[in-house]
Amino acid sequence: MDLNALRVFERVAATGSFTAAARHFHRAVSSISRQIAALEASLGQQLLYRHTRAVTLTEAGERYYQDVREILKQLDLATEAVQAPGGEPSxxxxxxxxxxxxxxxxxxxxxxxxxxxxxxxxxxxxxxxxxxxxxxxxxxxxxxxxxxxxxxxxxxxxPMNYVVAASPEYLAQRGTPPTPEALDHHDCLLYQGEMGRQRWYFHAPQAREPLVCKVDGSLYSNDAESLVRAATLGQGLVMFPTWLIADELASKALIPVLETWRGEVAPTRxxxxxxxxxxxxxxxxxxxxxxxxxxxxxxxxxxxxxxxxxxxx
CATH class of the missing domain: 3.40.190.10 (Periplasmic binding protein-like II)
Structure with a gap:
């Protein structure tokens, strides 16, 4: 039995796609298809139904997939133990x-x-x-x-902890917003991804419902790093999680505002x-x-x- 054929079969079965398996193994789709056909011929069983948009398992293929998946897992563990007997991950x-x-x-x-x-x-x-x-x-x-x-x-x-921040130059020129409502008078730089343009939500201490602010500004982007860069250059305010702007906050390239409010870009945390x-x-x-x-x-x-x-x- 060809071990490589079993690995190819496992990928096709797991993804439901010859294309995805080919991408995973960096091979041509035709090569993957031929190897699966050869495996089926050697077993004397059809393992997969070929459809226009997807590949599904036959009843025999489903049973074979469950067994092969477990065998490959145990084989990988055994190989890992032999290659690194001291327990070193590899x-x-x-x-x-x-x-x-x-x-x-x-x-x-x-x-x-x-x-x-x-x-x-x-x-x-x-x-x-x-x-x-x-x-x-x-x-x-x-x-x-x-x-x-x-x-x-x-x-x-x-957790995602959001901070509204701007450069010292921007705040010196435009002032610090005292409340979320004051953001109407500020330039808010907004992330615009697959879910559309971000909205900003603010939770006051003890408040049960968030305040929704329809902020706007001079720059929208699907690249968060570009918005952070624009903010450090003094263009406007951003609301981003600390994992993205912690360095800028620590270096004071960006100054946090509205710190008594908890900011979010969705109604819930x-x-x-x-x-x-x-x-x-x-x-x-x-x-x-x-x-x-x-x-x-x-x-x-x-x-x-x-x-x-x-x-x-």
Missing amino acids: GLLRINAPVAFGQRQIVPILSAFQRRYPSVKAELLLTDRLTDPVREGIDITFRVGELADTTLVARRLA RDIHVLYAQRHADTRKIRAFLDHLFQTLWPTPAWDRWRERRVAS
């Missing part, structure tokens, strides 16, 4: 994260992890598009904001989660990365300690 770790969060937070966390475990290679896929970790073959997925229903294990990393498949959680590389991740962020993420850094400077 292999390729595929990570997906939103662009700004990945650049600002995951890159330094991953860099420290790989210095600690040099046998682990990483593939970091940054996109603001909502991806399917199973279809894409991702080991670790970071989600910022609302968490959709998923069959993966989802562990909460940290949003969190940061890490997602992974339960069946992969036993592999050393994933277990080690998750341990490193939570050790790094516990008890308070570095990005929420910007006030301490500000005082120290």
Whole structure:
């Protein structure tokens, strides 16, 4: 039996797509199709139904997929144990994260992890598009904001703590808004993503319902880093989570305002989660990365300690 064929079959079955499997293995779709056909011929069983837009498992294919998936998991664990008998994590770790969060937070966390475990290679896929970790073959997925229903294990990393801020030059020229309502008279730089242009919500102490502010300004962008840069240049106010602007707050390139109000970009509080498949959680590389991740962020993420850094400077 061709082990590579089993791995290809597992990817096609998991993703429901020859194209996704081809992308995962960096091969042509025709090559994947031929290998699956050869596997079916050797078994004397049809494993997949080919449709125009998708691929589904036959009854025999479903049984075979469940067995093959477990066999491959045990094989990977056995291979890992032989290659690193001392327990050292190794292999390729595929990570997906939103662009700004990945650049600002995951890159330094991953860099420290790989210095600690040099046998682990990483593939970091940054996109603001909502991806399917199973279809894409991702080991670790970071989600910022609302968490959709998923069959993966989802562990909460940290809350999203938003801060409204502007440069000292902007505040000297335009003044500091005393209340959220005063933002009507200010230049608010807004993130505009797949869900449309952001709205700003403010929760007063003891208040049950948020105050919704229809803010506007001179710049909209689907790139958060560009808006942060524009704010540091004195163009206007931004509302972003601390994981994005902690460095600017600590260095006083941006000054927080409206600190007695809790800001949000949705009616309810949003969190940061890490997602992974339960069946992969036993592999050393994933277990080690998750341990490193939570050790790094516990008890308070570095990005929420910007006030301490500000005082120290």
